[in-house]
Structure formats: structure tokens, C-alpha cells
Amino acid sequence: xxxxxxxxxxxxxxxxxxxxxxxxxxxxxxxxxxxxxxxxxxxxxxxxxxxxxxxxxxxxxxxxxxxxxxxxxxxxxxxxxxxxxxxxxxxxxxxxxxxxxxxxxxxxxxxxxxxxxxxxxxxxxxxxxxxxxxxxxxxxxxxxxxxxxxxxxxxxxxxxxxxxxxxxxxxxxxxxxxxxxxxxxxxxxxxxxxxxxxxxxxxxxxxxxxxxxxxxxxxxxxxxxxxxxxxxxxxxxxxxxxxxxxxxxxxxxxxxxxxxxxxxxxxxxxxxxxxxxxxxxxxxxxxxxxxxxxxxxxxxxxxxxxxxxxxxxxxxxxxxxxxxxxxxxxxxxxxxxxxxxxxxxxxxxxxxxxxxxx
Amino acid sequence: xxxxxxxxxxxxxxxxxxxxxxxxxxxxxxxxxxxxxxxxxxxxxxxxxxxxxxxxxxxxxxxxxxxxxxxxxxxxxxxxxxxxxxxxxxxxxxxxxxxxxxxxxxxxxxxxxxxxxxxxxxxxxxxxxxxxxxxxxxxxxxxxxxxxxxxxxxxxxxxxxxxxxxxxxxxxxxxxxxxxxxxxxxxxxxxxxxxxxxxxxxxxxxxxxxxxxxxxxxxxxxxxxxxxxxxxxxxxxxxxxxxxxxxxxxxxxxxxxxxxxxxxxxxxxxxxxxxxxxxxxxxxxxxxxxxxxxxxxxxxxxxxx
Numbered sequence: 001x002x003x004x005x006x007x008x009x010x011x012x013x014x015x016x017x018x019x020x021x022x023x024x025x026x027x028x029x030x031x032x033x034x035x036x037x038x039x040x041x042x043x044x045x046x047x048x049x050x051x052x053x054x055x056x057x058x059x060x061x062x063x064x065x066x067x068x069x070x071x072x073x074x075x076x077x078x079x080x081x082x083x084x085x086x087x088x089x090x091x092x093x094x095x096x097x098x099x100x101x102x103x104x105x106x107x108x109x110x111x112x113x114x115x116x117x118x119x120x121x122x123x124x125x126x127x128x129x130x131x132x133x134x135x136x137x138x139x140x141x142x143x144x145x146x147x148x149x150x151x152x153x154x155x156x157x158x159x160x161x162x163x164x165x166x167x168x169x170x171x172x173x174x175x176x177x178x179x180x181x182x183x184x185x186x187x188x189x190x191x192x193x194x195x196x197x198x199x200x201x202x203x204x205x206x207x208x209x210x211x212x213x214x215x216x217x218x219x220x221x222x223x224x225x226x227x228x229x230x231x232x233x234x235x236x237x238x239x240x241x242x243x244x245x246x247x248x249x250x251x252x253x254x255x256x257x258x259x260x261x262x263x264x265x266x267x268x269x270x271x272x273x274x275x276x277x278x279x280x281x282x283x284x285x286x287x288x289x290x291x292x293x294x295x296x297x298x299x300x301x302x303x304x305x306x307x308x309x310x311x312x313x314x315x316x317x318x319x320x321x322x323x324x325x326x327x328x329x330x331x332x333x334x335x336x337x338x339x340x341x342x343x344x345x346x347x348x349x350x351x352x353x354x355x356x357x358x
Numbered sequence: 359x360x361x362x363x364x365x366x367x368x369x370x371x372x373x374x375x376x377x378x379x380x381x382x383x384x385x386x387x388x389x390x391x392x393x394x395x396x397x398x399x400x401x402x403x404x405x406x407x408x409x410x411x412x413x414x415x416x417x418x419x420x421x422x423x424x425x426x427x428x429x430x431x432x433x434x435x436x437x438x439x440x441x442x443x444x445x446x447x448x449x450x451x452x453x454x455x456x457x458x459x460x461x462x463x464x465x466x467x468x469x470x471x472x473x474x475x476x477x478x479x480x481x482x483x484x485x486x487x488x489x490x491x492x493x494x495x496x497x498x499x500x501x502x503x504x505x506x507x508x509x510x511x512x513x514x515x516x517x518x519x520x521x522x523x524x525x526x527x528x529x530x531x532x533x534x535x536x537x538x539x540x541x542x543x544x545x546x547x548x549x550x551x552x553x554x555x556x557x558x559x560x561x562x563x564x565x566x567x568x569x570x571x572x573x574x575x576x577x578x579x580x581x582x583x584x585x586x587x588x589x590x591x592x593x594x595x596x597x598x599x600x601x602x603x604x605x606x607x608x609x610x611x612x613x614x615x616x617x618x619x620x621x622x623x624x625x626x627x628x629x630x631x632x633x634x635x636x637x638x639x640x641x642x643x644x645x646x647x648x649x650x651x652x653x654x655x656x657x658x659x660x661x662x663x
Contacts, residue, residue: 156635319465326458331448
């Protein structure tokens with residue numbers, strides 16, 4: 001038993017953190033709700049109440065997964081950045097502009113859109129990457145600032161160049177059909193961009209764990225000096241990790257536009273980049289775990305919407321829940337006492353075995 | 359361009375700048391305290407929200423502005439203590455913990471707003487109080503200067519005073535010396551007997567208090583209600599301002615003022631159909647550039663050593 005606890009310690013810790021979060025939420029529901037039974041039902045099973053809502057979970061999970069992947073690659077190289085939000089936004093704006101002003105057959109238009117978005121995102125990641133690699137400029141502050149530059153620059157691009165004046169509110173022109181990701185399940189908005197997300201999960205997994213570049217990224221993250229002495233070009237790795245992250249974030253943004261809204265209709269950054277940070281933490285930067293964490297978060301969000309609609313409990317209970325989980329998961333010393341005790345017990349057992357053998 | 363120039367040259371523009379600068383200045387001083395101690399607090403966005411909310415709720419239900427004030431300050435101290443506990447005791451990464459706290463603050467305030475005011479947008483159904491504005495005798499009678507500097511909310515004057523308080527704490531008290539020592543080299547500080555964690559804890563609490571003041575001003579001075587996510591990024595702007603000002607009193611003051619001026623211009627421009635987006639972008643680009651220049655100099659210095 002103890003052996004398994006040690007082996008899966010991180011997983012168990014995450015589960016305990018989630019259980020504590022759930023417990024606090026149940027407590028809150030009982031305190032504030034007049035009908036806690038109903039509240040609890042929707043808190044846990046809300047998304048299952050209709051096919052549309054189940055679809056919502058998948059639609060919402062898709063950009064979160066992509067942003068989680070985008071954040072996790074620089075995170076693996078110990079590049080603390082929150083830049084996915086900005087890369088996603090500017091890429092979506094520029095590519096929407098590109099999409100509405102060009103016309104190709106679908107088979108060319110879609111890959112072209114994705115390339116433009118990826119390119120803009122990669123450029124957006126390149127800036128903090130090169131500033132960090134060359135002069136050690138703090139990438140956290142730089143990316144934080146660049147998120148704002150992205151916000152205003154994108155709004156300028158959309159509002160002053162591609163604004164659909166007939167629409168009545170601040171949105172861009174609609175993309176031509178040739179640049180749409182089609183929706184393929186009735187009563188939901190699930191679109192082909194979501195398949196792309198699955199491809200990216202696999203690609204990032206292969207990149208990180210099966211290629212030389214991925215190995216170098218992880219080594220740089222574990223110990224940059226060791227990596228340097230081992231002959232890894234850490235300069236290149238720092239920049240590349242940010243560029244790849246930006247590339248993925250850019251595609252996350254345009255995929256959402258092409259599959260769901262079909263036009264740029266954001267007036268503020270949508271927050272997926274921050275969600276990406278959250279799932280990268282919960283999933284410990286592992287692509288597959290990030291996918292599960294994103295579905296988990298999306299599931300919670302949809303639960304929140306259902307709670308909002310059908311009960312007297314505000315959806316923000318979900319935000320509180322998420323923040324508690326993140327706090328507990330990031331707290332490295334949380335439960336280490338317990339781990340320490342088990343480790344000692346295990347070691348003692350081995351000692352006894354060795355003694356009895358001799 | 360003429361009507362814009364006209365309104366910029368009017369004293370009411372100067373008055374507006376001070377109004378807009380106040381919350382940024384408070385929060386920047388808060389960030390600077392934490393940054394000087396080497397544990398930058400990026401949770402002031404959330405701190406401001408919680409304090410703005412508590413000030414409104416407590417003042418609305420007790421009809422006592424002093425209680426509202428202290429509730430806000432306590433909220434700031436509370437959030438800072440949580441951050442300090444998780445960072446210093448439970449070894450959480452301070453950035454990630456702060457991101458979690460920002461999320462928490464946003465959700466928590468909207469959640470409680472709904473419980474107390476049955477509204478998820480604003481608290482305008484509650485009759486909360488505001489801090490008084492003061493006319494400064496003598497100064498108020500001077501033509502242009504009086505119009506710019508007199509008649510502000512009491513917290514605006516406190517914000518200006520805070521720059522001096524910040525200077526005194528950092529450069530004239532033992533605590534300030536220790537905060538700087540811990541920030542520059544925690545190992546060296548610890549080797550001369552300074553309790554690094556304790557000093558960082560104090561710095562974080564100070565940052566929470568100043569963040570709280572910024573939040574209180576927003577909901578009980580700048581406007582007279584609480585609105586969801588009303589900080590609108592000011593906690594992050596403060597990080598930029600503090601970095602731009604190298605975390606030092608005069609620098610932080612001037613950087614906050616710059617952000618205030620540019621934001622005010624953007625507000626004025628918005629009413630004139632000129633792309634205000636570019637003006638709003640300037641402070642962030644300025645921060646990126648200064649941070650880069652600063653980093654270049656720092657890396658050159660290191661190479662010389």
C-alpha cells in the first residue's frame with residue numbers, strides 16, 4: 001500500500017486537493033441554497049441534463065486544452081509565462097482580417113488560416129523568448145504586458161479595419177464559408193477544430209517525450225546549467241519553447257473563431273490563456289493530463305452555467321472551487337509531512353528485510 | 359484635433375489625471391513593497407476587488423465609513439496573509455498562488471454580491487457610503503492650480519502622501535533596510551541573522567494594505583458602488599508601473615502618473631472617435647522597453663564582473 005502511495009503521490013495529492021474543494025463547495029451550497037438537494041444534483045451532474053450542454057463541455061474544453069498545451073511547453077523549459085492569452089487574441093484578430101479579405105477553396109483556405117494564426121502566435125511568443133534568452137528580461141512581466149498590447153492592437157485592427165457596421169455591435173465581418181470549421185453533431189456546436197485539438201495533444205506528447213527537442217526542453221527546465229554543460233543550446237531552447245507555445249495558442253484562438261463564432265466578436269480577452277495556466281498546473285505540464293484537466297474544468301464551468309440557470313446558486317461557486325484546487329496543488333509542502341512519514345516507514349521495512357536476510 | 363487639445367489644456371483634465379492615477383499609485387506602491395523583498399505580489403488585482411467589495415458591503419450595512427474602511431484593509435491583509443502562508447509556509451510558487459487568488463477574488467466577490475445585493479453586476483441597490491472630498495483652504499482659491507489640486511477625495515491625498523510613507527519605510531526604518539536586504543540577497547541577509555520569511559511576510563502584508571487602499575478608493579471614491587471585476591486590470595497595470603519605476607518611490611510615483619495621464623487621454627479620446635487603442639497601448643510598450651533596457655544593463659554589469 002505504502003509503495004503505491006509513494007509511486008502515485010502526485011496523483012493522490014491532486015485528488016485530495018479536488019476532494020477538499022468539493023467538500024467546501026458542498027458546504028457553501030448547504031449554507032446558501034434553499035434547495036441544496038437540487039443544487040448538489042446540478043453541481044455534480046449539470047452537464048448531463050441535455051445533449052447541448054454535454055456538447056458545451058467539449059466545445060469549451062477545446063481552446064482550454066490548446067492553451068494548456070501552449071503554456072505547458074514553455075513551463076517545461078521553466079519559462080514562466082502567461083502569454084497564451086495575448087498570442088491567442090492577436091492571432092485571432094489578424095487571421096480574421098486575413099480570412100475576410102481573401103477567398104480560396106476550402107481545402108486551401110483552412111490550412112492557410114491555421115498557418116497565419118500559428119505564425120502570428122509564434123511571433124508573439126518569440127518576443128518574450130528572445131528578450132529572456134538574450135538579456136534575461138523577466139518573461140512573466142513581459143508576457144503580462146504583451147497581453148495588454150495584444151488586446152488593444154487587436155481591438156484596433158478589428159474595430160477600425162474589419163468592423164461589420166451593419167451588425168449593430170462591435171464585431172468583425174463574417175468569415176466566408178470556405179474558412180469555417182463545420183459543425184458535425186446536431187444540437188451542439190462541436191466542430192472539426194476539436195479534432196485538431198486531439199491531434200495537437202498527441203503531437204505535443206510526441207514532441208515532449210519522444211524527440212530530441214522535447215528532451216532538451218525538459219532538461220533545460222530541470223536544470224539549465226546542467227543542460228548547458230551537457231551541450232544543449234539553451235538559448236535556442238528558451239526561444240523555441242516560447243515560439244512553439246505561441247504557435248499553438250494562435251491556432252487555439254482562430255479555431256474558436258472558425259468553428260463557433262465565425263467572426264471576431266470578442267471585446268476583451270476571453271480568458272482561455274489563464275485557463276491554460278490553470279490546466280497546465282493541474283495536469284503538471286503533461287499533455288494527456290492537461291486534456292483531462294481541461295475537460296474537468298470545462299465540465300465544472302458548464303455545471304456552473306446550469307446552476308446559474310436552474311438554482312439559486314451563482315455560477316461563481318465554480319471559480320471559487322477552481323482557485324482552491326490550484327492553491328492546494330501549487331502548495332508543494334501540502335501533504336509532504338505525510339509523504340515523509342510513509343517514506344520513513346517504507347525504508348524501515350526494507351531495513352528489517354535486509355537484516356532478516358542476513 | 360482642436361477640441362481634444364482644448365480639453366487637455368483645461369484644468370479639469372489635470373483633475374481627472376489625479377483621479378485616475380490614485381488607484382494605480384496605491385497598487386503600484388503595494389507591488390513595489392513586495393518586489394523589493396524579492397517576492398512580487400501579482401495578486402493585488404484580487405486584493406483590490408475584495409477590499410472594494412468589503413468596503414461597500416460593510417459601509418452599506420453598518421452606515422459607518424470607518425468600519426467600511428477597516429473591513430477593506432482587513433480584507434487586503436487577509437488575502438496577503440493567505441498568499442504569504444501558501445508561498446512561505448507551504449512553498450507554493452508565488453505567481454501561481456497569486457493567479458489562484460485573483461480568480462478566487464473575482465468569483466468570491468461576485469458570489470457574495472449576488473447573496474447580498476441579489477445582483478451580479480453592481481451593488482447600486484445597496485446604499486453604501488463614499489469617502490469625503492476635501493477642499494484645501496488657500497490652494498482652492500488659486501485659479502488653475504486650485505482647480506487641479508483641490509476638491510479631491512481624501513484617499514487621493516492619502517495616495518500622494520503614501521509615496522512619502524513608502525520612501526520613509528523603505529529608506530528610513532530598520533524594516534525597510536531588511537526588506538531591501540532580503541530582496542537583494544536572501545542568503546546574505548539570512549547569514550546576518552535576518553529572518554527572511556518574516557521580512558517577506560511583512561512586505562507582503564504591506565503590499566496587501568496598499569492594494570486594499572486602492573480598492574477602497576475605486577468603490578468608495580472613484581465611483582460610489584461595487585461592480586464585478588471593477589479593477590479592470592489595474593492590479594496588473596500596477597505591476598507594470600512598479601517595474602517601470604524600478605520599485606523606488608519617485609520612480610513608482612512618476613510611472614503611475616504616466617499610466618494615469620495616458621489612461622485619461624484614452625478616456626478623452628474615446629469620446630472623440632479617435633483610435634484610443636494606441637494611446638492605451640503606450641504604457642505597456644513603455645514597460646516592455648524599460649524592462650528590456652534595464653535587463654540589458656544588468657546583464658552587461660554581470661559580464662564585467
